[in-house]
Amino acid sequence: MRTLFLCLLIVIVSLGPSVAQSPASRPIGSSARTYCNPMDISYRYNFEQLNERISYRSGADPVIINHKGEYYLFVTIQGGWWHSKDLSNWQYVVPDKWPMEDMCAPAALSVRDTLYLFQSTFEQRPIFISTEPEKGKLKFYNRWLPRLPKDIGPWDPALFHDEDTDKWYMYWGSSNVYPLFGAELDKNRNLTYAGNNPAEAYKAMLWLDPYKHGWERFGPNHSDPFKPFVEGAWMTKHNGKYYLQYGAPGTEYNVYGNGTYVGKSPLGPFEYAPYNPIAYKPGGFATGCGHGNTFQDVYGNYWNTGTTWIGVNWGMERRIVMNPAGFDKDDQLYADTRFGDYPHFLPTKKLDTRSGPGREDLFTGWMLLNYKKPVTASSTLGTGPADTVSVDRVADENPRTFWVAGQNRAGETLTTDLGAEHDIRAVQVNYFDYKLAIFDSDSTVYTQFRILTSTDGKKFEVVADLTKEPKKDHACAYVEIPARADGRPVRARYVRYEHVYTAGKHLSINAFRVFGNGLGKAPAPTTLTAKRQTDQRNVDLSWKKVANATGYNIRWGIAPDKLYQTYQFWNDAPGTFELRALNVGVPYYFAIESFNENGVSSLSEVVSIK
Structure with a gap:
C-alpha cells in the first residue's frame, strides 16, 4: 500500500549510443566511481508488524x-x-x-x-x-x-x-x-x-x-x-x-x-x-x-x-x-x-x-553476466518452500525469491558458473530478511563477505574483502572489483560469495549479481512491430528473438530522438507484450535493442504509431 x-x-x-561502450571510452573517464541500484545504504530495520515479530530492512x-x-x-x-x-x-x-x-x-x-x-x-x-x-x-x-x-x-x-x-x-x-x-x-x-x-x-x-x-x-x-x-x-x-x-x-x-x-x-x-x-x-x-x-x-x-x-x-x-x-x-x-x-x-x-x-x-557498459547461470551453495536450509529458498533463485533477477543458507555462519558460500571466462568488473549482493526478529539497527547489524574468482573452479583468489573496511550494514552491497596491477580487469569463469557475517538467525540472499563483459560478440539487432489499440492507452508490441540474446530493451517516446522510456525483457519471456502506459492523443515512436553478456546491439528502425 x-x-x-x-x-x-x-x-x-535521444537515441543514445546503441552499442555498449568500454568504460575507457566514456566522456567522464574510466577513473570515475560507480554505483548500482538499489542504492547501497544501511537501510534500517522497520517495526510495522512488531506484534507478528516480523522485521526487515526497508x-x-x-x-x-x-x-x-x-x-x-x-x-x-x-x-x-x-x-x-x-x-x-x-x-x-x-x-x-x-x-x-x-x-x-x-x-x-x-x-x-x-x-x-x-x-x-x-x-x-x-x-x-x-x-x-x-x-x-x-x-x-x-x-x-x-x-x-x-x-x-x-x-x-x-x-x-x-x-x-x-x-x-x-x-x-x-x-x-x-x-x-x-x-x-x-x-x-x-x-x-x-x-x-x-x-x-x-x-x-x-x-x-x-x-x-x-x-x-x-x-x-x-x-x-x-x-x-x-x-x-x-x-x-x-x-x-x-x-x-x-x-x-x-x-x-x-x-x-x-x-x-x-x-x-x-x-x-x-x-x-x-x-x-x-x-x-x-x-x-x-x-x-x-x-x-x-x-x-x-x-x-x-x-x-x-x-x-x-x-x-x-x-x-x-x-x-x-x-x-x-x-x-x-x-x-x-x-x-x-x-x-x-x-x-x-x-x-x-x-x-x-x-x-x-x-x-x-x-x-558492464553487463549482467550470470542471469540464470548455474549457482551452487555450501548449504541450503532444509525447511521452507523449495520454490523460494533454493539457490538458483539468487540468479533469477526476482527480488521476491531467495536462498537461505543452512546456518548463518562464516564460510558459507555461493558460487556461480558463468560458463566461460569473462572480465569481472563488479558484484552486487542483495540480502533478504528471512524470519528475523531485529527491531533496531544497532552495532551488531552489519554485513561482511569476500568475493573470490577462479578460472577452473578449483583454485580461487580473493578479489574483494569487506572485512578490510569499517563495519557497516550493506543490504544491497555493491562492490567494484579492482583491476589487476597491469590495469586489466580480473578475468574468471567462476565467482564466489564467501560469507563472514550478517546479523540475525538466518543468512539469506535474494540476488547475487555479477557484472562485467564477455569476450564474444553482442547479439544482432532485431525488429519491432507496434499496433495501437482502440483504447489509445494501450499498444501491442511484438519482436523477433535473435540468437545469443539475453534480453531486449523496448524504448519509446514522443519523438524519434526522444526515446527516453525503457521496458526491459528477458529472452525467456514471450516476444509479445501489451504496453498500457500511453497518453491518449499523443503520437509515439518505438524501437528495440537486444543485449547479452558481451554488449548491446544497434538500435532497430524506429516505428511510429498515431
Missing part, C-alpha cells in the same frame, strides 16, 4: 538534498538520515532531537546555509532546521504548523523556495480521493501558511486522470481497475518553468513512476506534460522508481530518486533508487532508466543532456 497507510501505523504506536520516499556541496538523504522511518560527499559512500547520521514519532516521507530543502526538514502529518508539527546536518544538529524553526481541515494533511510534503522571488511554498498529498495540494508559506511568520485562515490557504494543484493517462492506472502493468494513488510531490524550477512532480499509481507495483505537470508560476495553473511519465522502470530487477525527488549534484547534473518494491515480509518492504535525469533542448524533463539497475558512473563534470540520455551516457 501507500506511504500514508505505512506511516499511520507509527502515529498510532527504505522509501527518498529526498536527496545538495546542501553546501554535500549530500543528505532522507527516507521514510529511518530514525535519522545519511550524509555523503560523493553520492557513493553514505554515512548514517543520528539526530540530536527527533519528532514525537519517526518521520514519514519527509520534506527537506537547502536554502543558503540552512537545511529545512518537515515530516508528513495530519496533526500540528514543527519545521526543523539545521546548519550542521552532518553532525545531526537540529533546531526548531517553528513549533507548530497550523492544523488543516480533516484528512487534508500535509502528508508527503515538499518544501520549495523560489530564489527569484524569495517566496516559499509547500506541496503535499497521498490519496486516491484527494488531489495534490499547494500553498504559499509566509517567511515573516516562520513559514506558516500565508493569509489569516489556514483552511483557505491551500488549493488543488492536480488530479490523476487514468482514463487519459495509461501509466496512472493501478496494478501490475496497469492492469487493476482499483482507483490509483497520487503522492510524492516535488517542485523543480528550470528555465523559468515550474515542474510539479508526482508519484503514481501505487508503490507496490512495477509501474510505480514519477510524472510532472508544468506551469509558469509556483501555484499554477499547471498543464500535464504529454511525455509523462518522466521516470519509469517497469522491467528488470529493481522495478518501480516512483515517489522521490529531483536534485542537482555539485556539477549541476540532475538526478531523480525513487522507490523500488520488494514486498515479501510485508507489502511496504522497499529500497531506494537514483537515476540520471535532465532537461533536453525542448525543456522536456526525463530520467534515464535504461539498464537502470546495472552499474553506472558518477559524473566528475557537468554533462550535456540537451540531446537527452546517451550523449554523455553514464551507463558503464
Whole structure:
C-alpha cells in the first residue's frame, strides 16, 4: 500500500549510443566511481508488524538534498538520515532531537546555509532546521504548523523556495480521493501558511486522470481497475518553468513512476506534460522508481530518486533508487532508466543532456553476466518452500525469491558458473530478511563477505574483502572489483560469495549479481512491430528473438530522438507484450535493442504509431 497507510501505523504506536561502450571510452573517464541500484545504504530495520515479530530492512520516499556541496538523504522511518560527499559512500547520521514519532516521507530543502526538514502529518508539527546536518544538529524553526481541515494533511510534503522571488511554498498529498495540494508559506511568520485562515490557504494543484493517462492506472502493468494513488510531490524550477512532480499509481507495483505537470508560476495553473511519465522502470530487477525527488549534484547534473518494491515480509518492504535525469533542448524533463539497475558512473563534470540520455551516457557498459547461470551453495536450509529458498533463485533477477543458507555462519558460500571466462568488473549482493526478529539497527547489524574468482573452479583468489573496511550494514552491497596491477580487469569463469557475517538467525540472499563483459560478440539487432489499440492507452508490441540474446530493451517516446522510456525483457519471456502506459492523443515512436553478456546491439528502425 501507500506511504500514508505505512506511516499511520507509527502515529498510532535521444537515441543514445546503441552499442555498449568500454568504460575507457566514456566522456567522464574510466577513473570515475560507480554505483548500482538499489542504492547501497544501511537501510534500517522497520517495526510495522512488531506484534507478528516480523522485521526487515526497508527504505522509501527518498529526498536527496545538495546542501553546501554535500549530500543528505532522507527516507521514510529511518530514525535519522545519511550524509555523503560523493553520492557513493553514505554515512548514517543520528539526530540530536527527533519528532514525537519517526518521520514519514519527509520534506527537506537547502536554502543558503540552512537545511529545512518537515515530516508528513495530519496533526500540528514543527519545521526543523539545521546548519550542521552532518553532525545531526537540529533546531526548531517553528513549533507548530497550523492544523488543516480533516484528512487534508500535509502528508508527503515538499518544501520549495523560489530564489527569484524569495517566496516559499509547500506541496503535499497521498490519496486516491484527494488531489495534490499547494500553498504559499509566509517567511515573516516562520513559514506558516500565508493569509489569516489556514483552511483557505491551500488549493488543488492536480488530479490523476487514468482514463487519459495509461501509466496512472493501478496494478501490475496497469492492469487493476482499483482507483490509483497520487503522492510524492516535488517542485523543480528550470528555465523559468515550474515542474510539479508526482508519484503514481501505487508503490507496490512495477509501474510505480514519477510524472510532472508544468506551469509558469509556483501555484499554477499547471498543464500535464504529454511525455509523462518522466521516470519509469517497469522491467528488470529493481522495478518501480516512483515517489522521490529531483536534485542537482555539485556539477549541476540532475538526478531523480525513487522507490523500488520488494514486498515479501510485508507489502511496504522497499529500497531506494537514483537515476540520471535532465532537461533536453525542448525543456522536456526525463530520467534515464535504461539498464537502470546495472552499474553506472558518477559524473566528475557537468554533462550535456540537451540531446537527452546517451550523449554523455553514464551507463558503464558492464553487463549482467550470470542471469540464470548455474549457482551452487555450501548449504541450503532444509525447511521452507523449495520454490523460494533454493539457490538458483539468487540468479533469477526476482527480488521476491531467495536462498537461505543452512546456518548463518562464516564460510558459507555461493558460487556461480558463468560458463566461460569473462572480465569481472563488479558484484552486487542483495540480502533478504528471512524470519528475523531485529527491531533496531544497532552495532551488531552489519554485513561482511569476500568475493573470490577462479578460472577452473578449483583454485580461487580473493578479489574483494569487506572485512578490510569499517563495519557497516550493506543490504544491497555493491562492490567494484579492482583491476589487476597491469590495469586489466580480473578475468574468471567462476565467482564466489564467501560469507563472514550478517546479523540475525538466518543468512539469506535474494540476488547475487555479477557484472562485467564477455569476450564474444553482442547479439544482432532485431525488429519491432507496434499496433495501437482502440483504447489509445494501450499498444501491442511484438519482436523477433535473435540468437545469443539475453534480453531486449523496448524504448519509446514522443519523438524519434526522444526515446527516453525503457521496458526491459528477458529472452525467456514471450516476444509479445501489451504496453498500457500511453497518453491518449499523443503520437509515439518505438524501437528495440537486444543485449547479452558481451554488449548491446544497434538500435532497430524506429516505428511510429498515431
